[in-house]
Amino acid sequence: MDAHTSSTCDMDELVELRRNLEEKSLEVDRLRQKLKLYEEHDKRHKAMLDCELINDNNLHTIPHLSVISKLENSSIARHSRQLILPEIGVKGQISIANTSVLIVGAGGLGCPSAIYLAAAGIGRLGIVDYDEVELSNLHRQVLHTEDRIGIEKSASVTTAIKGLNSSVVCIPYHMSLNSSNAIQVIQQYDIVLDCTDNVATRYLLNDACVLTGKPLVSGSALRFEGQVTVYNTQDGPCYRCLFPIPPPPETVTNCSDGGVLGVVPGIIGCIQALETLKIASGIGASYCQKLLVFDGIDGTFRTIKLRSKKKNCVVCSENPTITQLIDYEQFCGSKATDKSKTVKLLSNENRISVENYANIVKEKHYHVLVDVRTPCEMDICQLPNTINIPITEVGKNNDNMHKLKTAIDKLTDQVQTVPVYVVCRLGNDSQSAVQILQEMLSDLPVTIKDIRGGLVQWAKKIDPEFPQY
């Protein structure tokens, strides 16, 4: 190797080294930036969770509310606009600050009621929810945020409340209320808000409030409708005086099946907060022995005068037969959640998996596909070549059923038995539909099966691009 070549080589190497170094330092910068971002995110999450979550194991540790007898200057300044209302005044504001409120359910009703109670200067706020934040909550559960998806709802609401009014003592309970813990929790509060989403917890809260003598500010919402009643106060009735028998579980529609426009529980939750503040400040509730019925489509508020206490009410009468909490899931025949349940009506030979159906489509086997969801849901997503017969129309004499029969007829030239597959969102309605169709089409050469797990499973296992709702 001569000197000349060697020095050229050095020059090339030098250039290469410089470029290399530049690239590496850019890379280091990028990594530093990324690290900084992650650290900030981590810090934020830690700050969010900088509150002790209460559960069944540490129920007794909740912070005390110290009673005040005069307002501090900061409180006077903060609450000045409501202090000058003669109905509230200093006395009312002090009462509000000395009141402990338990909100059960940190969802569509719990979020608006919690934030307005905190804004008004409520003393202590307990937030009960067993669930974590999901993307599909955000359209109505407006205290949660995109970066708190996956975090406990009770902690998420606590974070929001701390941001608005740090003087509120906020206690997140990450747990379900049930007959063994409800009394212990409720005893530590003055007023309870029913912001739940299921029948079993509604009866539980009613009985627990009767047994502990607490007013129950109850709200509910579905689709465009909402209802408010304040139970168990001012000599008014309790929930059981009005509804001694729980509804058959199959007649109860939850928000994930029936839908709800977010602002509707927003309105109802705000009214719950207002009723609570009137009780706390001494004005008294308006919806005791009254039922507010809100219809968001018509824009109407109706107030129904309700019955007085039922003389033979099993829990709130003078001679109650229920003197301690019972098993409410058993009493109602339904779980204390609003999660859609999975039913099993069909035996395995009447069902196929999404994988098997995907294979049938891939190999172009002759078949008919029926989707039994509503037309509104069909607009969101559907599989190709579907006949839509909404579950309420299955088995009735209508155009859709006619379409199905024609489709079957067409295939009888190609195959001896025509396979008919029925699909819906979760694989519950599709099973009922199969039962109806098997009976109705018994004279046709068909085999009718449902697709197990429905379109949700399809999206999970076959087509990740398929929308889930």
Added chain:
Amino acid sequence: MESAEVEVRLLFFAKSRELVGRKEDTIKLPIHLLPAGLWEGILAKHPCLQPISDNITIALNQEYIAREETEPIVLKEGDEIAIIPPLSGG
């Protein structure tokens, strides 16, 4: 003794609206009848309400009707009867 009839408005809320498939209807009912008879008359016209029969609030002109009450009620032409099942969502 046959009682004369009047036409009253029925308003359906929540699950009853879903079952009947509409928000409003009219129905002819006797002027004098017991609360239990009032509900029977409504059920006869809308048998689809049977599954929620034990779980509703019935209000006549925005006032609760106790079905076990044995005092007869008196209906007028155009009275408003609301069928209100409880909602449980939130």
